[in-house]
Amino acid sequence: MDTLGGAEFVPETTYLNTSSSGLLPRRAVEAVRALALSSATGQPDGSGDFDVVEGARASFARLVRVSPARVAVGTAVAIHVGLIAASLPSGSEVLLPEGDFSSLITPFAVRGDLRPRYVPLEKLADGVRPETALVAFSAVQSSDGRTADLAGVRAAAAAHGARTLLDATQAAGWLPIDAGEYDYTVTGAYKFLVCPRGTSFLTVGEHAQESLVPVLAGWVAGEDIWASTYGPVEQLAHSARRFDQPVPFLAYHGAERSLPLLEEIGIDTIHAHNTTLAARFRAGLRELGHEPAGTGHADESAVVAVAGLGDRQETLARARVAVSVRAGNLRAAFHLYNSAADVDRALDVLAG
Template sequence: MQTTTLSQAAAAEFAPRTTYLNTSTCGLLPRRTVQAVKALVDENAAGVRVGAGDFDVVDAARAGFARLAGVGPDRVAAGGSVSVHVGLVAASLKPGTEVLAPEGEFSSVVSPFALRGDLRMRYVPLEKLADAVGPRTGLVAFSAVQSADGRVADLDAITSAAAAHGARTLLDASQSAGWFPLDAGAYDYTVTGGFKFLLCPRGASFLTVTEEAQATLPPLFVGWVAGEDPWSSTYGPVERLASTARALDEPPAFLAYHGAERSLALLAEIGIDALYAHATGLAARFREGLAELGHEPVPGTSAIVAVPGLGGRTPALAEAGIMVSDRAGNLRAAFHLYNSDADVDRALDALDALGG
């Protein structure tokens, strides 16, 4: 149930000193998140806490992500990075398996497969990904929203094509979860870095698996936290793994997860529908303004706007207090709950002043 309006959250939780349009690189931390991290740091420094953090908070963060992802908490594993989650999936594949991915896909999504050396990698343009799935395809690995230019994949077409050929799917939601509706249950695996649109401290990431897909993953990173009864699994080999996706947990970075629990709760209070409408509305305003200035942004409906050839303007914009990023030669701007029409207009005015 939505209990906090977007404008209330923006006013209460954020006070950026710049025009911050760089959430695709790293999201701003809400005040409540900062407070939670500081509280844990102080407790650890003072020696008043038993252990470095609270596993109940980790489970609360797991449940918070599960709500945003549309799955049960038992389908969510907690970790520290997307590349480790993807590496686990890569380790599960038989030699010679074909892995299909978009051209220019983010490195963490494809490197664990490509560097194995005994898998068949095939890359095609994003818009042809669904049509490229064939009988030899074992896995389709792709991002819901492309990091370099904000393009949104045709999710329904890709999942339908994979199902028709018996291929599994791995979706990276790092550039989408937090503003774009996510149905994690529609994919065999999803991986999500929490430090972008989920507004979590870096060090929190989430892997979702279907019950069937979980059985395919090898227990390569097993530690005591993955045991069915963790506190009875601290010495000697883990005798029984958790029956849920928690069997794939990494030992948590508690500072990150104490903050993540608060950030995910904030997003749930606002609601993904409101976040989507706000972020894509600002992005559309920015695209329209760019066109009026004579620039051609990558088309589409996305919270991430890329302008080919303008990546070199990033340093000058930073000097003007406009924080964007340079990716693959694109000027990349990303919009989230703490942005406003005024932010869009300041960015456009700054670009206009730079000329050319």
């Protein structure tokens, strides 16, 4: 199986570590370089372009099937989640999967007056109860690649009147996501969305917008940003842009070029490519006598983890195969710039 994206990617290793950080396409590197050079030489456009930010917002919106008016831009998932956590009434119960990523969990835990409750991922839908205010969970687990029962959790939350927060960081870019099916989604874009670090997105359903207090609002959150630069912002943006954070323009100039590449290839095409490679890797691991971590939905994921092989990361690195270790698992993640040859190379090294 060939790679997708053609000459946009130039890996010099067998790179199976997108769950940690995605590779940047050439077009994004060129955009960042151009802005950096303009900034270094004092050009009028060297400070960055808000139209570019809007382009990135619109492209992400298309990828997750919502209107750009439902998308806020930012720099990190934890900040988006912190905004949601800060807006919950005291005493609210937040249902979370055990062992989910700390950026999703910690903002709720540190408030002190909320009631976080943890259940195994496979029991998340059954764990929703009438007093649950919010179900917060990752579409794909960082530690082992398991995918959540998205439809089941949505149905359970709707049945009990709970809001939903989906962390799509390990999913957006290869797993088809309809952000409109959730009250909120948060996405770090530097993994499978192949954007520079410092780009992240929050989506807020129109019906849920008034549930959030824009405690991070600055001048960029104004309906007219250039009329909002001094004194308190008189009119916040009517859309989810009221939750925008001031953006790092270098990162967003890259993101505005990266995201359309995914649109051009198509998420369904990337999904088929990635999961086929992951299935090949799982089969090879089993032939070597190693059972991949997780059960059930894990076999549908582009992220593969296996317990007991964490100590092989250094051996793989010496062979120029990039993977990671998470929660004691050796973790490999497959994306559009990978091929069947990459899978076989990693298996050959593990076979000794």
